Amino acid sequence: MAIPSAASPSRAVSPYLLLTLTPFFWACNWILGRGLHAEIPPMAMTFYRWAFAIVFMLPFALLHVRRQWPLIRLHWRVLLLLGVLGVGAHNALAYLGLNYTTATNGVILNSFAPVMIIALSWLFLRRRLSNVQLAGVMVSLAGVLTILAQGSLAQLLAFRLNLGDIFVILSMLLWSLYTICLRWRPPGLHTLAFLFVIACVGTTAILPFYVGEAMLDRQVEWTWEVAAALASVGLFSSSIAYIFWNRGVDQVGA
Structure with missing residues (x-):
């Protein structure tokens, strides 16, 4: 398996294509996360998902990490923040939410993420919305509300958030913050080195919660x-999807 480097010809691939493919990989993650929530507790799901991703990336990323270690050390605060937000906390809250809501609700609420990103960019970065962005927000909101309503206004008015939905929304909020903070990603840091480092940070951050969960007798039923x-999930929804997303955001902007 060959994964393109940050400076490879894959730059020619449309960032919009990358950002379009990413939600497909994440939709599969929502379905698997919900389907296996009885066998895999949320903190274990987060931990092992990224443990597998780290194993997959290790042969390709290690050389870049070694070469760019001084740059990584220089920007450790930003990498720590991105790892905790985008890998640890975001995923843990999403899987926690899937213990109380459906995969369908998770996917629908996940589609609010672009709206959150644009709103937070305007709020914190004072980025003005173009007419195209505003139209995109309106179309996205209308689409989500139509799905929630199932074509019925009464159905929409009767919709109530459950505990799982709230966790998913919090997860999307952290993801939106992660996306905005990508603007401070260390310049020149290789794509694989960056993802490998924040994956290690996020997995380490979630480790105490995974251990605590296991001590409460919530353990993985291995098959x-x-x-x-x-x-x-480690390969497609983590490694490949995050590379696509990070590269797409890097070229398009948050």
Whole structure:
């Protein structure tokens, strides 16, 4: 498996294509996360998802990490923030939410993320919305509300957030903050080195919560199916999806 470097010809790939493919990988993650919530507790799901991702990336990222270690040390605060926000806390809250809500609700609420990103960019960065962005926000909101309403105003008015939905919304809020903070990503840091480092940070941050969860007798029920699901999430929804998202945001902007 060859993963393109930050300076490779993959720059020619449309960032909009990358940002379009990413939600597909994440939708698969929502479905697997909900389907396996009885076998894999949320903190364990977060921990093992990224542990698998780290293993997948290790052969490709290690050389870049070694070469750019001085740059990584120089920007450790930013990398710490991005790792905790985008890898640890965001994923843990999402999987926690899937214990109380459906995969469908998770995917629908996840579609609010672009709206949150634009709103937070305007709030914190004072970025003015273009007419195209404003139209995109309105279309996104209208689409989500239509799905929630199932074509019925009464259905929309009867909609109530449950505990899981609230966790998912908080997860999306952290993801939006992560996306905005990507503007402070260390310049010149290789794509794989960057993702590998924040994956290690996020996995380390979630480790105490995973241990605490296990001590409460909430442990993974290991089967070949569970291992395969975690491996696929680690490869597609973590490694590849995050590379696509980070590169797309880097070229388009938050």
